[in-house]
Each structure stands twice: as structure tokens, then as C-alpha cells.
Amino acid sequence: MRTVICGAGISGLALAHQLAAQGGDVVVVERASGPRPQGYMIDFFGPGLEAVEAMGLLAAFEQVAYHYDEGHLVDRNGHPRATLRTKSFSRGMLMSLLRPDIEAVLREGLPPEVELRYGAALTGVANSAGGVTVTLQDGTVLDADLLVGADGIHSTVRRLVFGPEERYLRYLGLHTAAFTFDAPDVHAATRRAFCLTDSVDRQMAFYALRDGSVAAFAVHRSADPTLPDDPREAIQRAYTGLGWVTPRALEQCPPTAEIYYDQVAQIELPQWSAGHVVLLGDAAYAVSLIAGQGASLGIAGAFLLADRLARVPSIKRATADFERLWRPVVEEKQRNARSMARWFLPASPMDLRIRRIMLGFTRVPFVSGYVTSILAGKDVKLADVMRQASGTPTRPVVA
Numbered sequence: 001m002r003t004v005i006c007g008a009g010i011s012g013l014a015l016a017h018q019l020a021a022q023g024g025d026v027v028v029v030e031r032a033s034g035p036r037p038q039g040y041m042i043d044f045f046g047p048g049l050e051a052v053e054a055m056g057l058l059a060a061f062e063q064v065a066y067h068y069d070e071g072h073l074v075d076r077n078g079h080p081r082a083t084l085r086t087k088s089f090s091r092g093m094l095m096s097l098l099r100p101d102i103e104a105v106l107r108e109g110l111p112p113e114v115e116l117r118y119g120a121a122l123t124g125v126a127n128s129a130g131g132v133t134v135t136l137q138d139g140t141v142l143d144a145d146l147l148v149g150a151d152g153i154h155s156t157v158r159r160l161v162f163g164p165e166e167r168y169l170r171y172l173g174l175h176t177a178a179f180t181f182d183a184p185d186v187h188a189a190t191r192r193a194f195c196l197t198d199s200v201d202r203q204m205a206f207y208a209l210r211d212g213s214v215a216a217f218a219v220h221r222s223a224d225p226t227l228p229d230d231p232r233e234a235i236q237r238a239y240t241g242l243g244w245v246t247p248r249a250l251e252q253c254p255p256t257a258e259i260y261y262d263q264v265a266q267i268e269l270p271q272w273s274a275g276h277v278v279l280l281g282d283a284a285y286a287v288s289l290i291a292g293q294g295a296s297l298g299i300a301g302a303f304l305l306a307d308r309l310a311r312v313p314s315i316k317r318a319t320a321d322f323e324r325l326w327r328p329v330v331e332e333k334q335r336n337a338r339s340m341a342r343w344f345l346p347a348s349p350m351d352l353r354i355r356r357i358m359l360g361f362t363r364v365p366f367v368s369g370y371v372t373s374i375l376a377g378k379d380v381k382l383a384d385v386m387r388q389a390s391g392t393p394t395r396p397v398v399a
Helices: 010-021 047-054 058-064 099-108 156-162 184-190 231-238 246-251 294-311 315-339 349-361 368-376 382-387
Strands: 002-006 025-030 041-044 070-074 080-085 095-098 115-118 122-128 131-136 141-144 146-149 169-181 194-197 202-208 214-221 260-267 277-279
Touching: 002 010, 002 131, 002 141, 010 025, 010 099, 010 294, 025 141, 041 099, 041 294, 047 058, 047 294, 047 382, 058 095, 058 099, 070 349, 080 349, 095 099, 122 156, 131 146, 146 156, 156 277, 169 231, 184 194, 184 202, 184 214, 184 246, 202 246, 214 231, 231 260, 260 315, 294 315, 294 382, 315 382
Parallel strands: 002 025, 002 146, 025 115, 070 194, 146 277
Antiparallel strands: 041 095, 070 080, 122 131, 131 141, 169 214, 169 260, 194 202, 202 214
């Protein structure tokens, strides 16, 4: 089977790994000129870890991972107001990874048979009964049995095949940004645990990195989903006045080309496939960063899709099977994210105080599990999902 994957991000690379390992002919096309350095720190746990282990990449993930046992919510003077124990949310193993590092591990782990093309923007899709034809910006035409749109929340494949983005995008009222910067004083202040500002309507988080730099993550409320023309200026304007180390972070904020900036949103699509085209990851089911499991669900979804394509004789049946099994998982995460938005970023001083109290309960035996289920949603095992499909083994296996 010949597959064209649009998008060399986390989901696309994970799927390419599995399809090639199963003997498939795989081409990955990516509009960017090369790997993207921008991205934020991701708490990686859940079904994605099962998939990574089955893919033989767990050791490589561990090599680039950071392990923060806890985080501190600090006031404008840097004094802790509450403590977040990250492992209580994962109900097991958790690692923190920069998004570019996840992509690097997946990219370097690709079988040599995978053809990876950068600077290859997709401009046309012809979906027919016998297959799919993809046209690239440079005029190249690729024929395939399957086109997978793994090109993110602003997916080109989804727009060309399923219609305009505004039909499917649910804006959650937040803008987010991420960047890295060099400031030894900030690194020293955050080296023992990651830190978040304990603030209303906007907050910044800081992670000390092993190379001496600091990763910053920012989120703020905005009624307008429109992205700014100058993200750097927008960041400096939105987060002025938070105190503590934020002035240094804003001062060291890099040029726009080195900043990740986007709206916080979800994708709600009535159907993930059409003929010989299927969507994967954020292109199909973005859960938003509030859910905290986008990368995990992207990799686990890729593993499940590859498994279905290997075990089901018809592509259309395989993609339908994938959606039947995976949609309930991601829709639960989407619902949980929407319900938890006010605790993710408090909208009032009262919400701020309630969040501190809830985080305090994560340290109380017998209560922590209940609070964690409210904050993080249901615990999902990839093996349990795969057991629902006829003929699927009880544990994920590499094809």
C-alpha cells in the first residue's frame, strides 16, 4: 500500500514509522522548509507511552525527557502559593518533553524506506474510487492508495477535502505562546521545579532546560481569536505586570520567527475520513492544550490507525474502524478540557483560590484519585481500546 502523509509533525511521523515497519510505501510531505524549532513543553503520559514503547522508541524518549515531580504556582514575588504534583495526573509514568524533541526522536527513528520531503506544500487533492492523487506546490503529482492529513489544527488536507476550517474549529477563548530564552537568573530560580504564575486571565510557566536556557509557556484570555501580526509585541503587551521573573522573560523574548503562537481551540469533525483520505491527530480531533494529552493521543491514534490498516483488508473499513474505536476516547478528552478551562486559567480571584484548594487535595490519600479524574479525565489504556477490535491482541505489538 502506498500512503502519502501530509505533515511531518508528531502524528505524521509516528504513522510513517508504523506503516513503513509494516512494509508500506510511505511518503511524508511537509510545507515547512525543515524541522520546526518552536514548541512548548509537553507532559507526556497515557496511551501515547504505550504506543512509544511498542514502537521501540521509549529509551530514546527517556534520553531527551525532563522529569519534573512537581510545579509551583508562585505569586508576583516568587513565593509559592500552591504545589502541583504532576505524577498524580498521569496515574503512572510521566515525562516532560519539548515538542521539537519528540519530533526529532520520531524523525530519527524512521525506517530508511520512508521518503521525507520538506518544502513540499500540498495544493490539490483528487479523491477517486480507485485511490487519491495529490498535487504539490511545485507541480509534483503523487498517486497513492491513501492520503493522511496529519497537518495540524489548521490542516490543509481538511480544508481541501472537508471544507473551511471555521466549520469545525471551536475556539476556547485563549491565545497561547511558547519560546525559549537565555537568562541565568531565571534558570536558577526555576531549576528545582517548573513554575507558573498564580494569576488571573493570563499566566506564564517556566521550565529550566539542561542546556542552561529556559522554556517559557504563556496563555491568556482573548475574546478575539484573530492572531496578531506581531506575536512578540502581543506577548510583551499581554503579560506585562505579572511580576517575579516575567519582566526578564519578556525582555529576552526572541524574534517572531522563533516563537510558537496560536489560538487554543478544538476540532470537531462529524467524520474523519472520506474515500481514500483520512485525518489524524490535531487535524481530526484537536483536544487543545487544556486537555494536556494532544501528543499522546496523536501518537496512540497513529499506532491504532496503522494497526487497523494492517489488519483490515479494505482501506475504507480500516479508517472507519479506527474512528469507531478512537472517537469516544478523544471526545471524552475534549469534553473534559472544556469543563476544566476555568481551572486551567482562572477567570477570577475566587477561581484562583478554588484551584489552589483542588491542587491541595491531590496530596490527600483516597481523595487524590477523585480530584485527578476531574482535572485530567478518564484514564485510557491503548491496549483496552485495541481489545475492542476483533482479532486485536491484548497488548499493542509492532507490526
